[in-house]
Amino acid sequence: MGNLSVAVTGANSSVGTVLLTRLLSQGNIRVVAGVRSTKAREGLPRSPRLTPVIIGYDRPESLTAALRDVDCVVHLAGVLFESKTSDYQTANVGTTRALVAAAQATGVSQVVFISSLGADPDSTNAYFRSKGEAEQVVSAASLDATIIRTPLLLGPDTSGGRALCRTASQSSVRVLGGGAHRLRPLDVDDLCHGICACTQRPVPGVRTLELVGPTTLTYRELLEQMAGLQGRELTVGSTPVWLARLGARLVGLTRTGGMTPTVIDVITSDEMVAHNADADLGITLTPLSDTLAKLKDHDS
DSSP: OOOEEEESTTTTTTTHHHHHHHHHHHHTTEEEEEEEEEEHHHHHOOTTTTHHHHHOOOOOHHHHHHTTTTTTEEEOOOOSSOSSSOOOOIIIIIHEEEEEHHHHHHHHHEEEEEEEEEEOOOSSSHHHHHHHHHHHHHHHHEEEEEEEEOOOSSTSSHHHHHHHHHHHTEEEEEGGGGGGGGEEEEOOOHHHHHHHHHHHHOOSSEEEEOOOOOEEEEEHHHHHHHHHHTTOOEEEEEHHHHHHHHHHHHHTTTTTTOOOOHHHHHTTEEEEESSSOHHHHHHOOOOOHHHHHHHHHHHH
C-alpha cells in the first residue's frame, strides 16, 4: 500500500496517544492529530509525519482544513462524564455530526468511529442513547465506515487502568453492587491495533463491530487479580447500586456532571457480546494477565 493519510480526533486522549505512536511506527502513514486547545497540542508527540491541528466542532472551517487530503479519519472524541460546558448531545452526537459533514465535504473515503458497548439510540440511558445516535449519524453518511464498540479499556494511562490500580492498592474497598457485573476488559494496545487494521484495510460499506478482551470475569475478580499481582490481600465490600444512584441523584440537584445515575448504570453494565471482532480485524488479543502486568509495572 502506498502512502496513507489518517486524521485522529481526540488525539491527546489515552487512546489517542497510544494510537498516534502506533500509526507513526508504520512508515507509510502521515497523521493529522486533532485537539481542541494549544495546551493539548503541546503534549502531542513530535514527528515529521505528524501534523498537529486545533479543531473546533462549532467551526466547520477548522474541520475541513484538518481533513483536507486525508484518506481516513478516526473519531475518538466524546465524553462519559458530562460537565457544565459539555453534555452528551454536544460532545458525543454533535461532534460526530460535524466531523461527518467535514469528511463528506473534503472527500474522506473512510471513517473509523469508536463507540461503546451498549450503544443504542432507543436506550433509556442518556450516554448509551447518545452513542447510538452518533452511530446512526455515521451509518447514514455516504462514507465507508467501521464502528467499533468497546468495553472497559485497560492501559497505563486510561481512566479504567488508573482506577483499577488505585482501588486494588487498598486493603479494603466497597464497590458498586459488590463488583458482580461481568466485564470483558480490552487492552488499549489491542484496540489501537484494530484501528490501524481498519485504516490499512478498508472495507466497503458500513460495519459495526464489538471488540472485547479475551477474558470474562466480574469486576470483583478483576480487582482481586490486580491486588494479587501487587502482593496484596483485598477485602471487597458492597455498596448497593440503588443507594449509589439515589446519592448521585441528590448530589445532582446542586451539581452538574460527576458520578451521575447515568454513569453508574454505564459502569455497572455487563460487557457481553455475541461475536468478538478480533478475527474480523485480524488481530491477536493480549492475555488479561499480560495487560495487568503492564499496569503493575507502570504503577510501581
